[in-house]
Amino acid sequence: xxxxxxxxxxxxxxxxxxxxxxxxxxxxxxxxxxxxxxxxxxxxxxxxxxxxxxxxxxxxxxxxxxxxxxxxxxxxxxxxxxxxxxxxxxxxxxxxxxxxxxxxxxxxxxxxxxxxxxxxxxxxxxxxxxxxxxxxxxxxxxxxxxxxxxxxxxxxxxxxxxxxxxxxxxxxxxxxxxxxxxxxxxxxxxxxxxxxxxxxxxxxxxxxxxxxxxxxxxxxxxxxxxxxxxxxxxxxxxxxxxxxxxxxxxxxxxxxxxxxxxxxxxxxxxxxxxxxxxx
DNA sequence: ACCCGCACCTGTAAGC
DNA sequence: TGCTTACAGGTGCGGG
Numbered sequence: 001x002x003x004x005x006x007x008x009x010x011x012x013x014x015x016x017x018x019x020x021x022x023x024x025x026x027x028x029x030x031x032x033x034x035x036x037x038x039x040x041x042x043x044x045x046x047x048x049x050x051x052x053x054x055x056x057x058x059x060x061x062x063x064x065x066x067x068x069x070x071x072x073x074x075x076x077x078x079x080x081x082x083x084x085x086x087x088x089x090x091x092x093x094x095x096x097x098x099x100x101x102x103x104x105x106x107x108x109x110x111x112x113x114x115x116x117x118x119x120x121x122x123x124x125x126x127x128x129x130x131x132x133x134x135x136x137x138x139x140x141x142x143x144x145x146x147x148x149x150x151x152x153x154x155x156x157x158x159x160x161x162x163x164x165x166x167x168x169x170x171x172x173x174x175x176x177x178x179x180x181x182x183x184x185x186x187x188x189x190x191x192x193x194x195x196x197x198x199x200x201x202x203x204x205x206x207x208x209x210x211x212x213x214x215x216x217x218x219x220x221x222x223x224x225x226x227x228x229x230x231x232x233x234x235x236x237x238x239x240x241x242x243x244x245x246x247x248x249x250x251x252x253x254x255x256x257x258x259x260x261x262x263x264x265x266x267x268x269x270x271x272x273x274x275x276x277x278x279x
Numbered sequence: 280a281c282c283c284g285c286a287c288c289t290g291t292a293a294g295c
Numbered sequence: 296t297g298c299t300t301a302c303a304g305g306t307g308c309g310g311g
Contacts, residue, residue, distance in 0.1 A: 002304060002305090003304065003305090006304080057304095057305075076305085076306085077304090077305090078288095078304085078305055078306080079288090079289095079303070079304050079305050079306090080288090080289075080290085080303085080304075080305095081304095081305095094289085111288095112288080112289050112290065113287085113288045113289050113290080113303090113305095114287080114288055114289080115287070115288070115289095115304095115305055115306070116305085154281085154282095155282095156281090156282070156283095160282085160283090163305090165305090165306080172304060172305070173303095173304060173305085174304065219304085221303085221304075223290085223291070223292095223303080225290095225303090225304080226304075263282090263283075263284090264283080264284060264285080265305095266302085266303090
C-alpha cells in the first residue's frame with residue numbers, strides 16, 4: 001500500500017526515534033529479501049544512524065562507522081511492508097530484518113507478501129548511480145517539463161504514465177486516481193491528447209494531493225495494514241474522493257462513480273467530472 | 280521501441 | 296464449518 005505519502009509519514013515518524021542511535025546488531029531472518037551484500041556491516045551493523053532519506057516510495061537509512069566508510073541501505077515497502085520501532089525482542093510474523101539499537105529499541109522491517117526488499121550500498125553515490133537515478137524525479141519535486149518530456153509522444157493512458165516510476169517516482173494506485181479526479185482528467189486520456197494546461201494542472205494537483213495526504217499521515221485502508229514508524233494509522237482515507245468508492249455518488253456532482261481497469265489496476269473515476277478525450 | 284499482462288507472495292473476505 | 300475464488304497499496308520481466 002505504501003505510496004509516497006505513507007512512505008514520507010514513515011520517514012518523519014522514524015527520524016527522531018533512530019537518528020543518533022547506534023545499531024548494535026542486525027538480525028536478518030530472511031536473507032532472500034536482501035539484494036546484494038547480506039553481511040552485518042553492509043546492513044549497518046555497528047553504524048550510528050545519521051539520516052533517513054526518501055525518493056518516491058523508497059527509504060534509505062544512512063549510517064556512519066567509527067572507522068571506514070559510511071553505508072546506506074534502501075528499504076522498499078512493496079505492497080504490504082512496514083518499518084517501525086518496537087521494543088526489542090518482540091517479533092511478529094513476517095519480520096524479516098531487525099536492527100537492534102543502543103537504547104533498547106528495535107527497528108523492524110515486516111513484509112508479509114515480500115514484494116518489498118532491502119538493497120545495501122556502500123554510499124549514497126552508489127545508491128543514486130545504481131538505483132535511484134533509474135527512477136524519475138520524486139513526485140513532490142516533479143516539474144511540468146518532466147511530464148512534457150514523455151506525454152506528447154505517447155498513446156498510453158495518463159494514469160499508466162503516472163504509475164510509471166521511471167517517469168515520476170512516488171505515485172501509486174490510490175493517489176493516481178485521487179489526483180486525476182482533483183485535476184478533472186479522465187484516467188484513460190492518452191498522453192498525447194493532453195494540453196499543456198492539462199499537464200500544468202496535473203503537476204500542481206499532484207503536489208497538492210500528495211502534500212495534504214502527508215499532512216494527514218497517509219491513507220490507512222480498511223484492513224489497517226498501513227501504520228507509520230510509531231504504529232499510528234493515517235487519516236487521509238477520509239478525504240478519498242474516488243479510491244474505493246466505485247458505484248458510490250461523486251462527492252462533487254452526485255453521479256455514480258465508475259470503476260474500470262487501467263494497467264491491470266482497479267481505477268475509479270467520475271464520468272461527468274472527468275470527461276474522456278481522444279486524439 | 281514501446282507497452283501490456285502476468286508472475287511474484289500472503290492474507291482476508293465473500294460465495295457456495 | 297470449510298473449501299475455493301477473487302482481490303489487495305508495487306515492481307520487473309517476457310513477449311507481442
